[in-house]
Amino acid sequence: MRAILEGNAVRSKIRDSRGRTQNVRPRASRRLGKGRRGRGRLPGVSALLAGIIRFAQPLMGLIALIIIIVAYNKVTGSELFQLHHVEVTGVSPDLQLEVEQSVRKAIGSTRLLEIDLGGIRQKIESIPRVRSAWVMRALPDSIRIEAVERQAIVLARRHSGDLAWLDSDAVEIGDLTSVKLPSGIPPVAKGFSEGARTQLAIADDRERISVYKQLEEEFSREPGSIWSLIDEIDLSLPKDVDIHLIRPPALVHLGGREFRNRAENALKTADAIGRHDAAVLSRLRVQDAEAAAHNQNPVSFIDVARSDSIVLGFAGPEAAKERQDPQLKTTPSKKH
Numbered sequence: 001m002r003a004i005l006e007g008n009a010v011r012s013k014i015r016d017s018r019g020r021t022q023n024v025r026p027r028a029s030r031r032l033g034k035g036r037r038g039r040g041r042l043p044g045v046s047a048l049l050a051g052i053i054r055f056a057q058p059l060m061g062l063i064a065l066i067i068i069i070v071a072y073n074k075v076t077g078s079e080l081f082q083l084h085h086v087e088v089t090g091v092s093p094d095l096q097l098e099v100e101q102s103v104r105k106a107i108g109s110t111r112l113l114e115i116d117l118g119g120i121r122q123k124i125e126s127i128p129r130v131r132s133a134w135v136m137r138a139l140p141d142s143i144r145i146e147a148v149e150r151q152a153i154v155l156a157r158r159h160s161g162d163l164a165w166l167d168s169d170a171v172e173i174g175d176l177t178s179v180k181l182p183s184g185i186p187p188v189a190k191g192f193s194e195g196a197r198t199q200l201a202i203a204d205d206r207e208r209i210s211v212y213k214q215l216e217e218e219f220s221r222e223p224g225s226i227w228s229l230i231d232e233i234d235l236s237l238p239k240d241v242d243i244h245l246i247r248p249p250a251l252v253h254l255g256g257r258e259f260r261n262r263a264e265n266a267l268k269t270a271d272a273i274g275r276h277d278a279a280v281l282s283r284l285r286v287q288d289a290e291a292a293a294h295n296q297n298p299v300s301f302i303d304v305a306r307s308d309s310i311v312l313g314f315a316g317p318e319a320a321k322e323r324q325d326p327q328l329k330t331t332p333s334k335k336h
Helices: 002-009 030-040 043-076 093-107 117-125 199-219 259-274 278-283 289-293 317-324
Strands: 012-015 021-024 085-089 130-138 142-149 154-157 163-166 172-175 188-190 230-234 241-245 251-255 299-303 311-314
Touching (some): 093 130, 199 241
16 A cells, blocks of 8 residues: 555656656546535525625615615704805895895795705896896805896886886886985986886887986086986987976977987076067077067977977966966976
8 A cells, every 4th residue: 555655656757668768747536626626616505695695785775875865854954954044145235135034935944955046046036126146055054145136227107107216127126215316316207118018118118218318418417417407208209309397397399319409498498488588589599589588378388309490389378377376276296
């Protein structure tokens, strides 16, 4: 037995037919190798583990998702993420308060991360005095709002007789008491569209705004500003403007150009009539200047839009009596 083992342990020397010696290593038993590999493989256990892993992966993902949702609701539902502050910038203090109250009312008890920012923006922009707004979350407990306020441009008289402030787009932003300009109450304008406006009506209103601003600029120019002498401006036809003087209370037809020069001629004409000055009326090319200078009735209409002459209209005898005795007036004066 020992000899056999020693024979396996050493290299055998074999001499070939030519007398050369070769070293031969004994081959390992193939049957033994196959048996060893067969004993190391466990097909049933491997398949079981693979099945457990395939089942566990989606289950673990679902558990992780549930944990995230629970944690999110727990965190966002805490007092830390409740709305505590509404910050409004870009508008006047009274409008800031109105915007803040509108936002808090719209949000109610909704959690900060669940607030519909687009809906809040639309709510803010529905306020007449707000032109546009941007709404942002400021974690953990605030909302920031940047708003642009509409600026009062024109004080307009509605068909009902009520007065309302309009902005540069002729959008109504409040009644007479809602806006106070440092310069006081300007001349009232009329002729603007009301109700649901078409694109054409909006374009016409913007043209009326443009004409109004032109009149304001020209009539306010120094020296000799006449802006404060105007009571009302009729912009029903933006290219054919009428104004109403305070004293005398006369309607003046200006037309569509040379507003300042024509308005000054109307004021000079009214002054000359008040002084019964036929010579000045003649220089101003007033038709029938002599008769106009001595007319006892108050002047009610002055047309200065014509290039060849100034045409006048006078009120009837009742208006003349009212001018001499104001207590006879039966209609109230226009109030702004």
